[in-house]
Amino acid sequence: RRQGGGYQSNSRSGGLFNSGRAREQTNHRNNSNSNRAASYSAGRTNPRTNGRDDNAAPPDTEPALRVLSFFEQGSRIAFACYNEEENEIVFEDECAHSGVDTERICRSVLLATRPNLILVSNKVLTNAPLLECLTTM
Structure with a gap:
């Protein structure tokens, strides 16, 4: 049972808001907050917020x-990178003939895409030099 939130989850019927009292308390709390915000949105500013708009969404922090997926089979290396900000997927497919080629290709793709999440297979996890190349910049 959670205290103070108006939720009850230990009922036999399951789910949130099982009792009418919990639902009523939550609705009252939501209505009182929205009424307070509505009273300030009619051209008046809230004195407690130094003129900021209470209804404005907070900045995205x-x-x-940027997710990079890596695939290797033989001398073929393939990358797919999804960039959420630009809503695009970039594909890269190269042939590497040596470890130096593999490292060069990985570095160039990592620098171009700047991923904050890399998806790799178990095969890559067991290849320590390749894993190090993909995860250090």
């Missing part, structure tokens, strides 16, 4: 997601 999470960085945009």
Whole structure:
């Protein structure tokens, strides 16, 4: 049972808001907050917020997601990168003939895409030099 939130989750019927009292308390709390915000949105500013708009959404503090997926089979190396900010997917497909080629290709793709999440297979996890190349910049 959670205290103070108006939720009850230990009922046999399951789910949130199982009792009418919990639902009523939560609705009252939501209505009182929205009434307070509505009274200040009619051209008046809230004296407690130094003129800021109470209804404005807070700035986004999470960085945009940039996910890089890596695939290797033989001499073929493939990358797919999703960039949330630009809503695009970039594909890269190269042939590497040596470890130096593999490292050069990985570095160039990592510098171009700047991922904050890299998806790799178990095969890559067991290849320590390749994993190090993908995860250090």
